[in-house]
Amino acid sequence: MPQLEATATLDYQSDVYKDAYSRINAIVIEGEQEAFDNYIRLADMLPESQDELKSLAKMEKRHKKGFQACGRNLSVVADMEFAQEFFSKLHQNFKVASEANDVVTCLVIQSLIIECFAISAYNIYIPHADPFARKITEGVVKDEYLHLNFGEEWLKAHFEECKDRIDAANRENLPIIWEMLNAVAKDAKVLNMEKEELIEDFMIAYGEALSNIGFTTRDIMKMSSYGLRG
Ligand code: Y39
Ligand code: Y39
Ligand code: FE
Ligand code: FE
Ligand code: FE
Numbered sequence: 001m002p003q004l005e006a007t008a009t010l011d012y013q014s015d016v017y018k019d020a021y022s023r024i025n026a027i028v029i030e031g032e033q034e035a036f037d038n039y040i041r042l043a044d045m046l047p048e049s050q051d052e053l054k055s056l057a058k059m060e061k062r063h064k065k066g067f068q069a070c071g072r073n074l075s076v077v078a079d080m081e082f083a084q085e086f087f088s089k090l091h092q093n094f095k096v097a098s099e100a101n102d103v104v105t106c107l108v109i110q111s112l113i114i115e116c117f118a119i120s121a122y123n124i125y126i127p128h129a130d131p132f133a134r135k136i137t138e139g140v141v142k143d144e145y146l147h148l149n150f151g152e153e154w155l156k157a158h159f160e161e162c163k164d165r166i167d168a169a170n171r172e173n174l175p176i177i178w179e180m181l182n183a184v185a186k187d188a189k190v191l192n193m194e195k196e197e198l199i200e201d202f203m204i205a206y207g208e209a210l211s212n213i214g215f216t217t218r219d220i221m222k223m224s225s226y227g228l229r230g
Pocket of ligand 4: 035060118140144
């Protein structure tokens with residue numbers, strides 16, 4: 001990975017960079033806001049984990065503020081309308097699941113799929129980020145592992161009874177993540193974030209999560225392949 005070389009060629013003040021950043025920055029700001037809302041909703045659904053979930057939500061609020069500062073630092077105006085559209089399908093699926101009190105699907109969407117998406121994107125972004133955004137993102141990504149861990153632990157503890165529901169939620173939502181990646185790939189490339197690296201990191205993080213929860217390698221292979229059927 002020619003990261004140093006690639007970073008040296010980025011001009012963070014160029015119009016091309018700032019144009020792409022206006023959408024990527026908006027995606028992370030919107031994503032962090034929706035993550036906040038989702039953990040608040042989960043705190044209602046899981047009273048026994050209320051305090052922990054509220055503390056995760058608080059972190060998401062902090063992440064949002066951090067990324068807003070990253071945009072301001074580059075004098076970029078985030079395209080929030082684009083970002084809301086970007087998240088609309090996952091947002092809708094989370095809403096339907098939460099209205100049905102379907103904790104398993106809510107956890108699969110937010111704590112597995114979206115957190116793995118964030119972890120892979122932030123890890124790929126860090127070596128290419130401007131120094132201000134790099135510091136912020138390094139702090140954020142540490143928290144995202146805690147969020148992923150919450151989902152893993154809960155689903156692992158209820159594995160036998162929720163196995164089929166996890167599989168169904170995966171089948172429904174992984175193709176959406178694949179679409180989202182494709183919608184942002186061109187802008188990500190301007191920030192020196194390669195699509196292939198994003199997919200690779202995502203699949204590693206997501207496969208590890210499924211394994212920690214209790215799925216076999218065979219299950220994981222099958223479940224990962226559903227991402228391609230979007
Ligand atoms: O749990 C969280 O904090 C997740 C909401 C944040 C997701 C951010 C999504 C990042 C996608 C960026 C795409 C760049 C290729
Ligand atoms: O190429 C593949 O193996 C596809 C099955 C996988 C689709 C899973 C979606 C990947 C989303 C990556 C998001 C990175 C931020
Ligand atoms: Fe690279
Ligand atoms: Fe976050
Ligand atoms: Fe998170």
